[in-house]
Amino acid sequence: MAEATGRYAPADRTTVAKPRRRARNFDVRHLPGFGAVAIFTFFMLYAPILILVVFSFNAAPSQAQWGGFSLQWYEAAFNNRQVREVSIRSLWLALVASGIATTVATLAALGTTRVRRFPGQTMIYALINQPLMVPEIVTGVALLIFFAAIKVQTGYTGMGYLVAAHTAFCIPFAYLPIRARLETMDITLERAAADLYASPFQAFRHVTLPLLVPGIVAGFMLGFVISLDAVVITEFVKSAGQDTLPTYMLGQLRRNITPEMNAIATLFLALSLCIVTAFFLLTRKRG
Amino acid sequence: MKDTRNSPEIEIAGLSKVFGAGASAFTALSDIDLTIAQGEFFTLLGPSGCGKTTLLRVIAGFEQPSDGSLRINAQEVAGKGPNARPVNTVFQNYALFPHMSVAQNIGFGLKMLGRARSEIDATVDEMLALVQMAHLADRKPAEISGGQQQRVALARALAPRPRVLLLDEPLSALDLKLRKGMQSELKRLQGETGITFVFVTHDQEEALTMSDRIAVMSEGRILQTGTPHEIYHRPRERFVADFIGDTNFLEVEVAEADGAAAQVKLPGGALHSARLPGGLRPGAGARVTVVIRPEQAQLVAPGQGVLAATVEKSVFFGTDTHVHLHLEGGAPFILRRQNTGAMPEPDPGSAVGLALAEGALQVVGD
Ligand SMILES: Nc1ncnc2c1ncn2[C@@H]1O[C@H](COP(=O)(O)OP(=O)(O)O)[C@@H](O)[C@H]1O
Ligand SMILES: [Mg+2]
Numbered sequence: 001m002a003e004a005t006g007r008y009a010p011a012d013r014t015t016v017a018k019p020r021r022r023a024r025n026f027d028v029r030h031l032p033g034f035g036a037v038a039i040f041t042f043f044m045l046y047a048p049i050l051i052l053v054v055f056s057f058n059a060a061p062s063q064a065q066w067g068g069f070s071l072q073w074y075e076a077a078f079n080n081r082q083v084r085e086v087s088i089r090s091l092w093l094a095l096v097a098s099g100i101a102t103t104v105a106t107l108a109a110l111g112t113t114r115v116r117r118f119p120g121q122t123m124i125y126a127l128i129n130q131p132l133m134v135p136e137i138v139t140g141v142a143l144l145i146f147f148a149a150i151k152v153q154t155g156y157t158g159m160g161y162l163v164a165a166h167t168a169f170c171i172p173f174a175y176l177p178i179r180a181r182l183e184t185m186d187i188t189l190e191r192a193a194a195d196l197y198a199s200p201f202q203a204f205r206h207v208t209l210p211l212l213v214p215g216i217v218a219g220f221m222l223g224f225v226i227s228l229d230a231v232v233i234t235e236f237v238k239s240a241g242q243d244t245l246p247t248y249m250l251g252q253l254r255r256n257i258t259p260e261m262n263a264i265a266t267l268f269l270a271l272s273l274c275i276v277t278a279f280f281l282l283t284r285k286r287g
Numbered sequence: 288m289k290d291t292r293n294s295p296e297i298e299i300a301g302l303s304k305v306f307g308a309g310a311s312a313f314t315a316l317s318d319i320d321l322t323i324a325q326g327e328f329f330t331l332l333g334p335s336g337c338g339k340t341t342l343l344r345v346i347a348g349f350e351q352p353s354d355g356s357l358r359i360n361a362q363e364v365a366g367k368g369p370n371a372r373p374v375n376t377v378f379q380n381y382a383l384f385p386h387m388s389v390a391q392n393i394g395f396g397l398k399m400l401g402r403a404r405s406e407i408d409a410t411v412d413e414m415l416a417l418v419q420m421a422h423l424a425d426r427k428p429a430e431i432s433g434g435q436q437q438r439v440a441l442a443r444a445l446a447p448r449p450r451v452l453l454l455d456e457p458l459s460a461l462d463l464k465l466r467k468g469m470q471s472e473l474k475r476l477q478g479e480t481g482i483t484f485v486f487v488t489h490d491q492e493e494a495l496t497m498s499d500r501i502a503v504m505s506e507g508r509i510l511q512t513g514t515p516h517e518i519y520h521r522p523r524e525r526f527v528a529d530f531i532g533d534t535n536f537l538e539v540e541v542a543e544a545d546g547a548a549a550q551v552k553l554p555g556g557a558l559h560s561a562r563l564p565g566g567l568r569p570g571a572g573a574r575v576t577v578v579i580r581p582e583q584a585q586l587v588a589p590g591q592g593v594l595a596a597t598v599e600k601s602v603f604f605g606t607d608t609h610v611h612l613h614l615e616g617g618a619p620f621i622l623r624r625q626n627t628g629a630m631p632e633p634d635p636g637s638a639v640g641l642a643l644a645e646g647a648l649q650v651v652g653d
Pocket of ligand 2: 339340455
């Protein structure tokens with residue numbers, strides 16, 4: 001990266017001056033300092049993560065001094081009962097929440113693209129995407145107050161609150177790729193199905209749904225990653241003993257920082273990377 | 288001819304289609320009256336935007352008419368959805384299901400109709416053979432060529448044995464050679480299946496060569512319906528004559544009118560008989576427009592024939608030559624003659640006479 005951008009660094013200006021003056025189109029790479037800014041940006045993006053990953057393999061219990069290669073922190077993490085517990089909770093919460101969110105989002109996407117335009121459609125679009133627009137902290141506080149009231153009334157303190165909160169939060173992330181897929185889908189395919197005697201449900205079942213699957217899978221995976229990652233909302237909504245992996249890590253970091261955290265974070269990163277890569281492959285290949 | 292022998296397949300009366308409402312309302316079809324006979328190859332012909340697709344979509348059931356009635360096989364279908372009509376469509380962009388194989392595409396209609404597996408398989412095989420696609424039955428639509436997709440779209444629409452097949456410019460995406468092949472293929476399929484074809488095109492030559500009857504449309508109206516021969520030789524309106532083939536228009540004065548025929552005074556004063564379209568009965572002295580097809584005039588020696596002209600240029604087209612002329616009085620005139628090799632090309636600037644075939648003149652309305 002640094003090498004590629006370096007070629008367009010200010011030092012080269014004299015050699016490219018002539019063609020540049022003739023070709024008038026704006027090219028950001030010719031701005032002075034572009035190379036430096038690019039290198040700085042990539043450094044800030046990836047250096048901390050790289051250091052985090054490197055020190056997860058540190059034999060010494062330090063984040064600053066390298067004491068040789070070791071897998072002991074991974075071993076410690078795997079043997080930590082609490083880590084196992086919160087990881088499993090995080091995974092099933094993400095699975096359930098993004099599963100429900102994807103179903104709701106699919107219906108919402110059908111309801112906003114496969115009908116005649118109706119008054120208030122933009123409003124509904126905004127309502128569905130509320131979590132993208134309202135600051136998370138506001139949603140968190142609101143849910144805290146709202147759920148507290150329900151807890152007092154019903155006495156229920158189970159995982160339902162977290163599931164509900166995560167589901168609502170995941171809906172727009174699941175909705176966007178599904179809607180995008182529906183909007184680019186050739187509407188004449190559904191007409192052709194109707195023309196060939198398919199009832200509206202059959203047309204959906206045999207044509208729309210199979211073609212929508214990549215969008216649905218993408219939406220599900222995006223929702224899954226978002227739920228795995230949700231700290232603020234979870235922190236506000238969870239009851240005692242309902243820590244997820246991120247909130248557990250946050251709690252641990254307040255006390256003592258050992259490379260065990262690095263190991264957990266690295267595993268977390270690997271899982272997210274796998275899901276996001278799959279997401280991109282899916283949306284690119286068929287999109 | 289056919290429509291008197293066969294009973295009607297599609298009857299459209301007083302049909303109109305308005306998109307939108309209020310100030311933005313747009314009348315895409317107005318007051319369409321049309322009867323299409325069983326087993327007919329019927330063509331809707333007109334320039335882009337005249338409402339051909341809209342009319343087809345109303346027949347298919349994708350759009351509901353704003354007004355009027357639409358009967359298919361003597362059943363009123365206005366209000367019914369496309370899945371409740373014995374009509375199948377070959378879409379302009381084919382609209383093959385990309386996630387299904389060629390065979391699955393063809394079998395889709397029968398599957399939706401709930402036919403038995405064995406019947407579906409047999410029909411799919413038959414259709415694959417009919418369009419010569421058996422060797423590609425397991426391919427996906429993205430893995431076959433445009434011309435092959437076209438055949439699959441046809442087979443898919445024919446497989447449920449609809450009463451009517453609607454084809455929206457099915458050949459416009461094909462190159463010339465493939466198009467010619469598909470034209471005769473379509474005629475063959477129509478002959479073999481006996482299904483009524485409603486064919487949309489903006490290509491007048493395609494319409495003339497393929498159709499039993501043609502409806503010429505303009506701005507949401509049907510201007511004229513008739514056999515290719517009638518449409519070509521007996522256009523009722525200037526637009527129809529202009530849209531179909533090359534045409535010469537002459538402004539002339541009616542000398543004498545009697546029923547369906549009139550004597551008109553040509554530039555230069557010669558009298559010639561002209562046919563009048565039904566409904567147009569100009570009196571003596573009225574000025575009317577007559578149509579003369581380029582192949583209905585012959586070059587003769589100066590001073591002979593009924594018109595005098597000056598040669599401007601000749602354009603060679605292989606089988607025939609187009610001679611561009613100026614009539615006495617300045618009006619341009621194009622004459623077409625076959626290149627039999629017998630006649631020398633006239634020199635530019637030379638004076639010539641024009642003889643007209645009997646029945647060459649047709650009066651048109653505006
Ligand atoms: N759904 C629609 N809403 C508004 N106007 C439409 C709609 N469909 C077609 N039109 C208009 O109706 C006219 C006829 O269109 P169309 O039937 O597609 O013409 P053609 O197939 O002859 O080219 C066009 O001016 C088009 O813009
Ligand atoms: Mg069209």
